Amino acid sequence: MVSYILRRVLATLPVMAIVALFVFSLLYIAPGDPAAVIAGDQASPADVERIRQSLGLDRPFLVQFGSWLWLILHGDLGTSIFTNLPVTSLIAQRIEPTLSLMTITLVLTIFIAVPLGVVAAWKAGSWVDRAIMAFAVSAFSLPVFVVGYILAYVFALELEWFPVQGYTPLAEGFWPWLENLILPAVALGCVYIALIARITRASMLEVLQQDYIRTARAKGLGQRNILFIHALKNAAVPIITVIGIGVALLIGGAVVTESVFAIPGLGRLTVDAILRRDYPVIQGIVLLFSFLYVLVNLVVDLTYTLVDPRIRY
């Protein structure tokens, strides 16, 4: 088990190295000369050259990549071109809303999508199943900001059940925090719910045909017991896999959802950074999110053994 965990962790290293190389090349080929920017308008070419040397920008690509990587491993993501603040502190300021939004969405999704998928598989072919699958197809086709605007219009502007926009930190109380995040979380979770409901249904349909389910029925177990304990447990591995893969949807969607609901998170930081062409910030965010994504999928890999004891490494 320990050696399995170790092997999985080591296997993520080359992936992260390629992400890092890619993200670094992005900054390397980005238009604009940082040395010229720092030197200012009045600088002579010699000054620019001197600054370039002091920044190490005249060194070969791989040497620069190495020293950049060294800094990153020490928690230094560079300095924002626009605000002159360290990228790490900019990210730290904005990370709470984004992580809050993603956590709530994840919890909400799992609690809605898995039961939906189970019911659809149980009632396969019935109108309930058809309705759930029709919802899944339409949710796949509705872009996250469209869902966001519809929800905000109906539940915030018309019904006034929730605030229209904004964010309240968790430190100011649980309810105000949650109240602001429910609509964004539903909007962001829509595609994700569709995805997981579909995979849950597919996986459950397969399991429900197994002999041990017939045995469970024969010995008189209740329907709920069969579905949620016997079947779901055996159908869990593909579901967990897709939950992990789907985090990519969540990350991409969070950027947009934050714009719609005016949540001051990493998504807003990304949008601002793009408009200002603030490459170090973009770089830092891409690195962070990719790292998060790889980490989530590593955890997913490790939970297989917990969910399904038959899997041994």
Place this chain on the structure above:
Amino acid sequence: MTVLTTHTAPVPPGLAIAPQLPELLLPVKIRRGIVGFLRNHPTVAIGGALLLCLVLVGIFAPYLGTVDPTAIAPARRTRAPSAEFWFGTDLLGRDIYSRVLYGARVSLTVGLSVALLASLAGLAIGLVSGFLRRADTILMRFMDGLMSIPPILLAIALMALTRGSVGNVILAITIAEIPRVSRLVRGVVLSLREQPYVDAAVASGTRAPMIILRHILPNTLAPMLVQATYVCASAMIVESILSFIGAGTPPTIPSWGNIMAEGRALWQIKPYIVFFPAAFLSATVLAVNLVGDGLRDAFDPRMAKSL
């Protein structure tokens, strides 16, 4: 002897109902040709018809009662939908109906181009890495790395490097989609390589390029086509997201994402500015997804039951 007559060989139950068979089994009509295929797979027909309408709307946008979609008229800003301005006017007095119709061109161009380019590139990479062991390790490590950057972020990062233009948007989304397509093709190639007919072709001395062309390529087409429709749908969504956050097509070109981005500031009081492009975008993506689901069911009936 009477015993024998009473015990005449009993007719097997299967044969007994034989005369009734034509009534019991519904006649199976084998439908051929495109029309037959569409009748067997109504989702493809519905999605295809909707998509065709939208393509026609895009192509014939200038003849559908539209005006210049970029014509600014400050005197008639933010008019609500009326007989004169079917979808209303935006902040600069531009006709939203015209902008939405012309916007179909951008979405469809981006969706179809990305689907085509990503399929071709993914096919090439998938074939190479499915056939050359040494290239496989390097290529797939690289693809794993690219795949661990969420596609929208990857497209955003690439767009930050260049000017906003339709071509650059297509390129950025294509790069973000290639890893998934090449993974799929590689998987198909690896399973096809184990097929007896490929062994037979190898044994009879067929050269690798010929095997790829005659035996591998035709079998990758069906899953590729299904994947291409999903890439197309996803590309249209990503394009609108990029434009919506200001990293996509330049504001001078009316695209659905741009129209929504411009309507964003006013959406609480003038929701129709956002509504019409949103409805068109959703309908287009839905049409493409319906075609994709239908094709998947048609090509893989076993999957059709479960998904």
